[in-house]
Amino acid sequence: xxxxxxxxxxxxxxxxxxxxxxxxxxxxxxxxxxxxxxxxxxxxxxxxxxxxxxxxxxxxxxxxxxxxxxxxxxxxxxxxxxxxxxxxxxxxxxxxxxxxxxxxxxxxxxxxxxxxxxxxxxxxxxxxxxxxxxxxxxxxxxxxxxxx
Numbered sequence: 001x002x003x004x005x006x007x008x009x010x011x012x013x014x015x016x017x018x019x020x021x022x023x024x025x026x027x028x029x030x031x032x033x034x035x036x037x038x039x040x041x042x043x044x045x046x047x048x049x050x051x052x053x054x055x056x057x058x059x060x061x062x063x064x065x066x067x068x069x070x071x072x073x074x075x076x077x078x079x080x081x082x083x084x085x086x087x088x089x090x091x092x093x094x095x096x097x098x099x100x101x102x103x104x105x106x107x108x109x110x111x112x113x114x115x116x117x118x119x120x121x122x123x124x125x126x127x128x129x130x131x132x133x134x135x136x137x138x139x140x141x142x143x144x145x146x147x148x
Contacts, residue, residue: 002027003028003029004118005050006050008030008031009035009036010054010056011054012054012056015054016032019080036053050117051077052078052114054079056085057084057085062088065077066096077102078102080105080110081103090103
């Protein structure tokens, strides 16, 4: 499975970092941004596979998302609903050129949709990282369970 890149767009720093930690996996690169315009400034450097957009009143509204270029609108977008935006009209957003939009009411739902889109076959097993300091055989024997 190839590495995937997820953009999280939320003007509230604490919520943005909390979401990034919640969604992080070994096969995902998670990047956070304050506004959707920041995401695609250097678009040739990294390709976005999924955007999680958290609309906030007067900071990060749906109209700001409509300002991105048409070639970036094919990226799937998950809207995380908040008290500022308890519901979103997905049909209107789809009509404005976003073919793949979803809405989620909490972080768990965002993760469920994300895994369904980016890891249909499931996540690969985590890689085992050896301990940085080798443990001597004497210490391993001392740590092993003793027969009674």
